[in-house]
Amino acid sequence: xxxxxxxxxxxxxxxxxxxxxxxxxxxxxxxxxxxxxxxxxxxxxxxxxxxxxxxxxxxxxxxxxxxxxxxxxxxxxxxxxxxxxxxxxxxxxxxxxxxxxxxxxxxxxx
Numbered sequence: 001x002x003x004x005x006x007x008x009x010x011x012x013x014x015x016x017x018x019x020x021x022x023x024x025x026x027x028x029x030x031x032x033x034x035x036x037x038x039x040x041x042x043x044x045x046x047x048x049x050x051x052x053x054x055x056x057x058x059x060x061x062x063x064x065x066x067x068x069x070x071x072x073x074x075x076x077x078x079x080x081x082x083x084x085x086x087x088x089x090x091x092x093x094x095x096x097x098x099x100x101x102x103x104x105x106x107x108x109x110x
Contacts, residue, residue, distance in 0.1 A: 019049070026041050
């Protein structure tokens with residue numbers, strides 16, 4: 001269903017561009033008009049520009065949104081890295097054990 005929406009928005013984009021093109025053509029031929037036809041053509045020209053810009057902006061906003069029906073990128077599961085110990089390395093003591101052992105050492109020295 002979202003494919004239809006994007007297709008419709010593409011048509012809106014093209015129609016908006018065409019309306020702006022028509023307004024430009026009316027602006028160039030405005031010198032030939034006079035009286036009531038000048039007023040009508042000016043109002044039509046302004047309406048064409050406003051409607052064209054609204055169609056283009058709304059179409060671009062919809063087309064730039066990510067499609068919610070598209071599958072999100074697959075999440076890659078990273079395996080947990082385990083600590084590798086060698087014969088020379090000794091495991092570090094947690095902070096709580098370090099502080100206790102330092103206190104015990106201090107008490108033993110008294």
